[in-house]
Amino acid sequence: MNSEPSSITLQSPDGASATIALHGGHLLSWLPAGGVEQLYLSPRSEYTPGKVIRGGVPVCFPQFAESGPLPRHGFARKLPWELVSQQQGKDDALAVLRLRDSDATRAIWPHAFELELSVRVGGRSIDIELACENLGDTPLQFTTALHTYLRVADLDAVSVEGLAGLRYFDAVKQADALQRMDLLLTGEKGVLDLDRIYYGVKERPLLVTEDRRQVVVRAQGFDDAVIWNPGPERCAQLADMPPDGWSEMLCVEAACIGRPIELQPGESWVGRQSLELA
Template sequence: MTAATPQPIAISRHQGLDAIELKSPDGARATVLLHGAHLLSWVPAGGEEQLYVSPKTAYANGEAIRGGVPVIFPQFSTRGPLKRHGFARSKPWQLVSAEQGADDALAVLRLTDDAASRMFWPHAFELELSVRISGRELQIELACENKGDTAFDFTSALHTYLRVHDLDSSSVEGLSGLQYEDSAAGGELKRQRVELLLPGGDLDRIYHGLKQDLTLKEQLINRGRQLLIRQQGFEDTVVWNPGAEKCAQLPDMPADGYQHMLCIEAAQIRQPVQLAPGESWVGMQTLVQA
């Protein structure tokens, strides 16, 4: 039997911006903006929305979007001379391909250096973000190639905002025993002794050396929820929630928004990626609705 020919997906519009609406044959759906290669939505086959996007966020060229999966590159947070979280999340990306296959849907987007980026970060690079959905699984892959003639290093993350119905009923399994930087406590190094129960005020931790899968769990009154989280290539994991006080100070978040989201980010922070001319790096985050 001949395999079905992949069907191309045309660019559409979402919130006034160019977008790709992915849909796999089994009903899984995702929305990716060309602005920032920003994944806004993921609905597994037969499931519900798994990502959180603030209802107060702006959708405008050059502006970062609060929620979904921002691409952090080439600088994490304020750990360097660039603006917070770098420039990739607020620049227009080029669509390489978007298609529906026999059992999945895939979009690939690309960002390369230009005169504007070289003013702040004087390196020749090529980023590619691939988003693949199939059934109850989402794969997000970020690849970087040094296209110049000098070496460079960078830090990066997939700043994934996960939707929760109730933060009080949520927990994260798989972090026990790991060392972490407690950014909410000035970067103090600590060790996770037990599974992470939520909430607890301002939560901003960078866990180092994650080897095993994580599981986000919610125990609701009439049902439970589990989301498996796996990463490859990324050596760090950020767990972040602003808590009530800081959330109220964010202009692009509702005051109670912290109760409905938790960031679990595949990241490369403690040890920056170093690329010689012609070298490449790849990192991936996979989410599976159990």
């Protein structure tokens, strides 16, 4: 593993903390007050320019996966971000990072933009807010996700409530389907190999339960949600994941994929994902 990138640590007065890498504007760690690490970070992550960090919360922008002509998940997670501000309040701590267009980004995505990532941590919750402003003189369009890797101890004991009744696209089967009940991860082959985009989730909360631990995932501004786990076979093909890494994580991601966001010149968009240890 390469040495870790430049990062900042937020510490709230109650002991909650978060660590954010400037490389990719990437949330690496979330420790609720009195709790343990809630995010999965691969021990094989690469922290070198042009590479992506595996785990934590990567920022997918301006393209989710292979939904367009850009590199997979866009370029924001591969670029250095700038620290705008960092402060500690009475009950929380906050950091704001920024990414602006450059010659390199305009070469593959010809738009002037500014991204701001705000991370606020305190108590048993963390808020991750992503904002985009169109600084150019033509409309721009993008898809995006906060690719959140939740750490789990026993994937077979995990369920996700709040998805019942939603339609989703199964990228493994390349088919649309309907979620008829809560999502239970039973360890059966084909169930663990999960790659699903759930449409129209909007602001309904998702409850990720593992035995007595519950994480409530709420979103604002994001229409969709992605549930992802590579399973053992796909995980073995990922150079930056240990072979058993799949059993220690589940991605639950706030996303805008089905209906791309379009901004006219001067317009802004804001999306937020909040995680709370119940």
